Amino acid sequence: MIEPKRVLRALAEHWSLLEPLCEHFDQxxxxxxxxxxxxxxxxGDGSPTDVTALLDQWIRLDILVPVAKSPNRFELNAQIHDFLAYLRREHRLGLCLEIEAYLRHLERLAGHILDAFEVRDAHDLARQLRLLDMRVRDVLKKLANDEQALVAVAERAKTSERQIPLRQRYAEVLATWDEYVEPMIQLVAADGAFEQGVHRVEQVLLQLLGEQQRLGQLVDDDLLLRTHARILEMQGTAQLTLRRARELLLPLREEARRHNAVTRGAAMALAAIRRKGLDAVPQAALPLFSRPQSNFLGSASQVEAYVYALARFEAKPSRFPKASGKRSNEPGRAPRSAREMLERCEQALPLPDLMLWLLQQEPDGATDELLYWFSRLSRDSRFRRERLQRRDYLTREHQLSLSSYALAGQP
Known part of the structure; x- marks a missing residue:
C-alpha cells in the first residue's frame, strides 16, 4: 500500500512539473x-538521470500508470487526475443518467431503511441513514460540479475565435443541450422521475419520524431531520442547476439556430437574385429590401391637409355615468371567513374527497379561491388527511388535475 503522505509530498514538490502535463494528459x-x-x-538544467529518477518516482507512487496493452505509454492515475482537476478548478460535465442512477440508489436505500425499522434493528437503521446522507451529498457535489462545467461551456463558446463559423463555435453548446439539459428538463419536471423519487424518499423519512414518536426511538431524530433537510436541499439545487443551465445555454443555442436559418435564407435569396434578378425574389420578401413609405415625409398637399385638420381639432366631451344610475350587476356576497369554512368542514367530517366537497359547497366559486380553500383546509392540524389518486375536477372556469385528500378528525 502506498503511503498517502508520500503521494501528497510528491504532488506538492513537483506541482510546477505536473500542472503543465495535465493539459497534455487531458488530450x-x-x-x-x-x-x-x-x-x-x-x-532545463536537469540531466537525463534526473528525468529518469523523477519518472521512476512517479510510477512507483502510482501518479503515472501504464496504459493497458501499451506499456510504453502512460497516463495520470484517474484519482490523481480528478484531484489535480479539482485543484485547478476544472470541471467536467457529467451525464444526466448518473443523477438518475443516484436516484434509484436513494430509493433502494429508503426501502432498506423501512426494512430495518420494521425489524427494529437500530444499528442497521443508523447505517442505512448514513449511507443515504452520503449519497445525497454525492448528488449535491455532482450538481455543483455540473453547474460549474456548464458555465465553462458557455464561456468557451463566447470567447472562442470569431473567425470560426458559429456552428463550430457553438457545437459544444448544442451537444451539451441535447445530451445534458434536455434530459435534465425531463428528469426534474414536476412529473419526472427525480421529483417522484425525491417524494418517495421524503415520505419514508417522514413516516419514520411519525412511527418513532408512536413506537419509540431507534435512532436520533436529529439524524432523520438532517437527512430530510439535505433531501430538500438536493431537490432545490437540482432545480436551480437546471435554471442556471437554461439561462446560460438557451440564448446561445437560439442564436446558433437563428443565425443558421437567417444565413441560409439570405444565401438562397442572393443566389436567386444573381441568377434571375430581383424579380426572382418572392413578393412577400420584398419589404425586407425596401424602406416603408411611412418613414418618409408626405407631399406638400398632404402636409397642408394635416395642418388644416390639426388647427380645427376639437376634443369630444367625455361622458360619465350619472350619479343616480343603478348598476346592472348585483353586489356579490361577502367572502367566507376561514373560521366559517373550518366549522363547515368539521361538521361535514369525514370527507371522502375534499376537492369534491368544495365544488359542492361553492359550485360557482373561482378556481383560485377553490384552490386556496383546498390548500388551507388540507394543511390544518385539526384534520387527519389521506392522499387520494389523481383525478380531474371541473370548476366553473377550468379543468383541474390533482391528488385530493380524504379528511377525518384527529383521534
Whole structure:
C-alpha cells in the first residue's frame, strides 16, 4: 500500500512539473519518449538521470500508470487526475443518467431503511441513514460540479475565435443541450422521475419520524431531520442547476439556430437574385429590401391637409355615468371567513374527497379561491388527511388535475 503522505509530498514538490502535463494528459496519453522530452524542457538544467529518477518516482507512487496493452505509454492515475482537476478548478460535465442512477440508489436505500425499522434493528437503521446522507451529498457535489462545467461551456463558446463559423463555435453548446439539459428538463419536471423519487424518499423519512414518536426511538431524530433537510436541499439545487443551465445555454443555442436559418435564407435569396434578378425574389420578401413609405415625409398637399385638420381639432366631451344610475350587476356576497369554512368542514367530517366537497359547497366559486380553500383546509392540524389518486375536477372556469385528500378528525 502506498503511503498517502508520500503521494501528497510528491504532488506538492513537483506541482510546477505536473500542472503543465495535465493539459497534455487531458488530450490523451503520452509515450515514455514524449514524457522525457516534456520533463527535460521543464527541468532545463536537469540531466537525463534526473528525468529518469523523477519518472521512476512517479510510477512507483502510482501518479503515472501504464496504459493497458501499451506499456510504453502512460497516463495520470484517474484519482490523481480528478484531484489535480479539482485543484485547478476544472470541471467536467457529467451525464444526466448518473443523477438518475443516484436516484434509484436513494430509493433502494429508503426501502432498506423501512426494512430495518420494521425489524427494529437500530444499528442497521443508523447505517442505512448514513449511507443515504452520503449519497445525497454525492448528488449535491455532482450538481455543483455540473453547474460549474456548464458555465465553462458557455464561456468557451463566447470567447472562442470569431473567425470560426458559429456552428463550430457553438457545437459544444448544442451537444451539451441535447445530451445534458434536455434530459435534465425531463428528469426534474414536476412529473419526472427525480421529483417522484425525491417524494418517495421524503415520505419514508417522514413516516419514520411519525412511527418513532408512536413506537419509540431507534435512532436520533436529529439524524432523520438532517437527512430530510439535505433531501430538500438536493431537490432545490437540482432545480436551480437546471435554471442556471437554461439561462446560460438557451440564448446561445437560439442564436446558433437563428443565425443558421437567417444565413441560409439570405444565401438562397442572393443566389436567386444573381441568377434571375430581383424579380426572382418572392413578393412577400420584398419589404425586407425596401424602406416603408411611412418613414418618409408626405407631399406638400398632404402636409397642408394635416395642418388644416390639426388647427380645427376639437376634443369630444367625455361622458360619465350619472350619479343616480343603478348598476346592472348585483353586489356579490361577502367572502367566507376561514373560521366559517373550518366549522363547515368539521361538521361535514369525514370527507371522502375534499376537492369534491368544495365544488359542492361553492359550485360557482373561482378556481383560485377553490384552490386556496383546498390548500388551507388540507394543511390544518385539526384534520387527519389521506392522499387520494389523481383525478380531474371541473370548476366553473377550468379543468383541474390533482391528488385530493380524504379528511377525518384527529383521534
Amino acid at each position: 490523451g496519453t503520452l509515450s515514455l519518449i514524449e514524457l522525457r522530452k516534456q520533463l527535460a524542457l521543464q527541468l
